[in-house]
Amino acid sequence: MIQTYKAKLHDKNQLFQLLGPVFSIIIAFIVAGLVVWATGGDPIEAYTVLAKGAFGSLSGIKNTIRYTIPIIMLGISFAICSKCGYFNIGQEGQMYAAAIAVAAVQRIFGDLPMVPLMFIMIIAAILAGGIICIIPAIFKFLFNVNEVITAMLINYIILLFTNYLLLYSPIAEVGKSTAMSIRISPVISGSLLLIVSIIIILVYGLIMKRTTPGYRLKIVGYNQRFAKASGINTIRLILIVAFLGGAFSGISVAGEMFGVYHKVYNGFVENLGFYGMTAALIGSKSTLGLVLGALILGSLQSGAVTLSVMTDVPSELVLVVQGFVMLFATINIMQYFTKTLDKKGVE
C-alpha cells in the first residue's frame, strides 16, 4: 500500500521533471507578454503573428528548422560538457575558430572537388572547435583555473583575432576585406540536413542514456571523486568530452557556412552560443527537452521577421522573450516544487 503510494509520488516527480521546461517557457511567454502589454502593444496579436511567421507557411517552417538545427548542435555542445560538470561557455570562440578553419581550408584546398572539400572543411571545423574547447579544460587541470573564466577570455582573443584575420591575413579576400567567403553552395537539401541532425540527436540521446560512456559521464557529473575512486579516468574523460563539445560547436558553424552565409564576417554567429546554452538548460533532464527548447528559440528567430512587418510590436520582443526563457530555464521553477515534494525531514 505504502509502496504503491510512494511509486505514484515518484512518478509525479518524474512528470514534473518532464513538464518543467514547458512550464519555464510558458512563464517566459507570459512575462514577456506583460512587457509588450505595458509598452502599449497587444501581446496576443504579437504571439499569433510570431507563431504564424514561424509555422504558418512552408517557408516559415523551413526557416524555423534552419534556425533550430544550429541551436540543437550548440545545445548538445553545452549539454554534453555539463553532463560531466564541465561548463562550456566558450561556444562563440569555438565557432569563430571553426569558421576561420573552414575559410582557411577553402584557401588551401580550394581546387578540390566539392564533396572532398566539404569533408575536409567539416574535419577542420571539428578540430578547431574541439581544440579551442579543450584549452580551458587543460588549464583547469594544470593550473586549477575555472574553465568559465578561461573560456570567456579565450572568446575575446578569438573574436579579435578573427577581426585581425579578416582585415590583414592571407586568407582574407583582397578588396572585400571584411569577409572571408567560401565556394560551397548548398548541394545538400534541407531535408537531408534535417535527417542527419535528427540522427545525430537520436544517437546522442542513446549514447547518453544507454551506453557505458554515457554512464561514465553521468557518474563523473554526479561525483568526480567517486568516479575517480571507482577507476574511471576522470581527467581523460573530461578532456574527451570537452573536445566533443567544441566539435559540436564546429559542426554547427560548418552547417551555417555551407547552408546560409558562405562566408565569415565579424559577428556572424552572435548570441548563438547562448541560445545553445538555453536549449541545453531547458533540456537538462532529457534530450527531448533540448530539442523542444531549441525549437522554441529557433521559431522565435524565424517568426521575428514577420513580427516587425505585420505589427507595431518591434522584433526586439523576440529578444525579450528569449531573455526570459533563458532566465526561467536557469531558475527551473518546477525543480523547486519537486524538491518540496521530495523533502524528508527525518534524520
Place this chain on the structure above:
Amino acid sequence: MDYIVDMRQITKKFGSFIANNSIDFNLMSGETHALVGENGAGKTTLMRMLYGQYQPTSGEIYIKGNKESYNISRALSLGIGMVHQNFMQIPDMSVLENIILGHAPIKNSFIDYKAAKDKVQRLLDRFNMKISLSKPIGSLSVGERQKIEIIKTLYLGANILILDEPTAVLTPQESDELFNIIEELKAEGKSVIFISHKLKEVITVADRITVLRHGKVSANYLKGEVTETDIARAMIGKKEVALFQNQSRGKLEDLVCKFEKLRFIDDDGVPKLRDLSFDIRAGEILGIGGVEGNGQTELLNSIIGMNYLSSGKIILDGKNITNLSIAERRKLGVGYVSEDRMTTGLALQADIGDNVISGIEDDFTSYTFLNKRKIDEFTAKLIEDFDIRGIEEGNPVSNLSGGNMQKIVLAREISRKPKLLLASQPTRGLDIGAINFVRKILLEEKEKGTAILLISANLEELMSLSDRMIILYEGRIAGEITSYDIENKLVSEADIGLMMGGISERKDGENDTNIQS
C-alpha cells in the same frame, strides 16, 4: 520539580511517518542530560523542535515554566543554543569574527571589535582555552573548532546547550577536554543536552540518560545505576548485544601484498609517509591505528592510486602495482571502502544500480548498450545478500540511512572479490546494528581469505577485529602489536595511546623515540 525545559507529549509527523511519538523530555538547570539512540531514532528531530527549527505536530514545550512556541531566533533569546554536528563556520574568517557573526556589538554604527574581543576573551579564560582569536578558524584543529562553537553559543547567552554528537570527530584526548568543559558549564548552572551513541561517554558524562527507540522513549536512567549493556539493549531493543569479534587470529597464510619503503611528500613539501614498510597476508586483518592525520589517508590513497608515491614499491601478488592506474589496480583485486562514503564512496544522486556498477560498467553491456536487466538482477542480488533496506527503484541513494549507504559500498567492493580490501573507518557514524553488520561482513571476508587493511580511529574496533596492528605516527610505524599480544591482552589501551603519541615501545626492544621532523 523545577524544570528549565519541559517537553510534554511531543509528537512530530513527517507525512505519515511518525518521527517522534508522544515523547516526554525534561532538563533541570545545572544537569547534563544525555539523549541516546540509534540513527533514525528521533534524537535530532526532538532537538530541532527544542531549538525551534521544527514545530511539533502536537505536544507542548515549557521553558522555565512558561509555555512557548517559537522559531530559531526566538530560541536564542530563550537561551537555547545548539552546537551542530557539522560546524556552521566560515573557514577563512577569524575565530573572533566567527563567534560574533550576526551578533556583533555595535558602537557608532561600526562593529565594536574591542568590546567583542574582551567579551570572548573572558569566556575563553573562564574555560582555560588558549586559542588565538585572530587566526582563521579553518587553521584550527577539529577539537578547537568545536570548543569555539561552544564558546559561540555561550557568547550568544545560551544557558541550555544542545551538543549534537560532539565527540564524533574528536580524539580521546580532545573528548576528555570536552567533558571537562561540560563539567565547568554545569558548575556554572548551565544545562547541557548531550546527544551521542558512544555509550561509554554517556555513562561518564550524563546525570540522566534518556534512550529513544523508533521515536519513543524506551528507557530513562540516572547516573550510576546503569551499564553500557543496559543502554545498548534499550537502544536496539534486543536482549543480547555482542559485537562480533575476530575469533581466528594468528593463522599464517600466503603473502598478498608487500609495501616497501613507502614515501609520500604532499604538495606543501611535508612528508606524510616516511619509508613505511609492512606486508599483509591472505585472511589477515591488519589494523592501522593512530591519531587521524598521521599518514593514514595518504597511505590509503597511495594504495588505491588516488595519489602516487614519491618513492617506494607496492607489490600485490608478486606484481608491482606502484605506478598503475586506479582502474588497473582495482582489476588486479584492490577493493576500497572509503572513509567518506558521501564523497568518495557513493554518487549520492545516482540510484543503487548506478552506484554498484561503477568501474565495472563494461561487464553490464550487451551489444554495446547497458543491459538494464543485468544491472537490475545484479543489484537485486546485492540488496538481498547484504540486506540493504529502504531502496526505492530509481531513487537516489542519498535518501538512505548511513548504515544502508555503507552496505551498498561494502556490497559493491566485496562483489568484486578483492584480494586486498582497504577499509577506512568502515563503521564511522553508524548505529550499533549497522556496526555489527559491517564487522560481520569484514570477518566473513577474512574467512574467505581476503587480506583486509583496516584503518580505524576506534581502538576497541581495531582490537576486536585485527589479527595484527600497526600504529602510525607522523607517517612511520610507531608500534606493532602482534596477534599474540592482542589475543592475550598484553597491550593496554594506554600503551597504544603512548604509541599514538609517537612514543614507541616495540617488543623487539628496538626503540626509536626520537622521530625527526
